[in-house]
Amino acid sequence: MNSDHSNRRRFLRRSLGAMATLFVAGCDRLNETTWFPRILSSSEDFSRGVHKALIPRKSMAQEFTEADLSPYFRSNGTASPESRLYQALATDQFANWALRVDGLVAETKNFSLAQLRALPSRTQITRHDCVEGWSAIGKWKGTPLAEVLHAVQPTPAARFAVFHCADPMESDGTSLYYESIDMDDAYHPQTILAYELNGNPLPIPNGAPLRLRVERQLGYKHAKYLMRIELVSSLENVYGGKGGYWEDSNGYQWYAGI
Numbered sequence: 458m459n460s461d462h463s464n465r466r467r468f469l470r471r472s473l474g475a476m477a478t479l480f481v482a483g484c485d486r487l488n489e490t491t492w493f494p495r496i497l498s499s500s501e502d503f504s505r506g507v508h509k510a511l512i513p514r515k516s517m518a519q520e521f522t523e524a525d526l527s528p529y530f531r532s533n534g535t536a537s538p539e540s541r542l543y544q545a546l547a548t549d550q551f552a553n554w555a556l557r558v559d560g561l562v563a564e565t566k567n568f569s570l571a572q573l574r575a576l577p578s579r580t581q582i583t584r585h586d587c588v589e590g591w592s593a594i595g596k597w598k599g600t601p602l603a604e605v606l607h608a609v610q611p612t613p614a615a616r617f618a619v620f621h622c623a624d625p626m627e628s629d630g631t632s633l634y635y636e637s638i639d640m641d642d643a644y645h646p647q648t649i650l651a652y653e654l655n656g657n658p659l660p661i662p663n664g665a666p667l668r669l670r671v672e673r674q675l676g677y678k679h680a681k682y683l684m685r686i687e688l689v690s691s692l693e694n695v696y697g698g699k700g701g702y703w704e705d706s707n708g709y710q711w712y713a714g715i
């Protein structure tokens with residue numbers, strides 16, 4: 458047999474093996490098999506598909522110890538939403554606040570802070586990296602987003618979770634901050650809805666009463682002042698269509714993986 462031919466066969470066998478490993482790794486959570494192949498096959502998600510192929514899908518962001526905590530966790534972007542609704546909720550220590558979870562779900566639900574606190578929690582010490590050039594290590598406690606999704610049962614068509622915030626980004630009160638992640642990140646164990654920072658209730662400058670922590674991505678993905686989570690099949694018709702406030706207005710990358 459000519460050696461060219463057998464070289465090619467060996468190469469093929471090796472790449473098929475690698476593909477099979479990826480496929481198995483991608484399908485070990487049964488409820489996610491429906492969207493995984495679609496993501497890899499659509500060209501708009503190509504670079505993200507490549508990223509996912511190189512970084513294991515379940516990789517964890519680095520976690521730190523209490524000794525690593527930054528003495529002060531600064532606030533960035535909105536420090537206190539100006540809307541009347543938010544100010545009224547803050548006045549009552551968020552007793553009347555509730556997180557609405559709707560869209561492509563079997564059952565729309567509202568969660569009070571007490572209800573979120575009654576669900577299982579996760580505490581994690583992680584580093585926050587802002588594209589503006591600063592980082593800080595903080596200890597976050599919150600409800601895994603997976604727990605909330607379990608309660609509302611996303612339908613098979615749900616591909617993204619959209620986070621609607623309370624803070625208007627224009628002085629006329631329009632353009633609320635928002636962000637979105639895919640179901641892979643939504644079910645990731647370090648993706649939590651945080652209600653505590655460094656052992657205290659989440660301060661207003663850091664997103665009270667609830668903010669997203671999606672630890673494998675950059676700071677602007679970590680939506681503060683959460684009001685509503687919407688499950689959608691496409692980001693096209695959500696606000697500016699690019700999946701987030703900074704993505705729409707400044708061309709920031711939607712997938713801000715680090």
Ligand SMILES: Nc1nc2c(c(=O)[nH]1)N[C@H]1C(S)=C(S)[C@@H](COP(=O)(O)O)O[C@H]1N2
Nearest residue numbers: 531532533534535587622634663676679681
């Ligand atoms: N609702 C809302 N979420 C937001 C922002 C914001 O202005 N509004 N800023 C983002 C940016 S750019 C960063 S770096 C972090 C800052 O979080 P911190 O205020 O707790 O430092 O929140 C992100 N989430």
Ligand SMILES: [Mo]
Nearest residue numbers: 587588676677
């Ligand atoms: Mo940021």
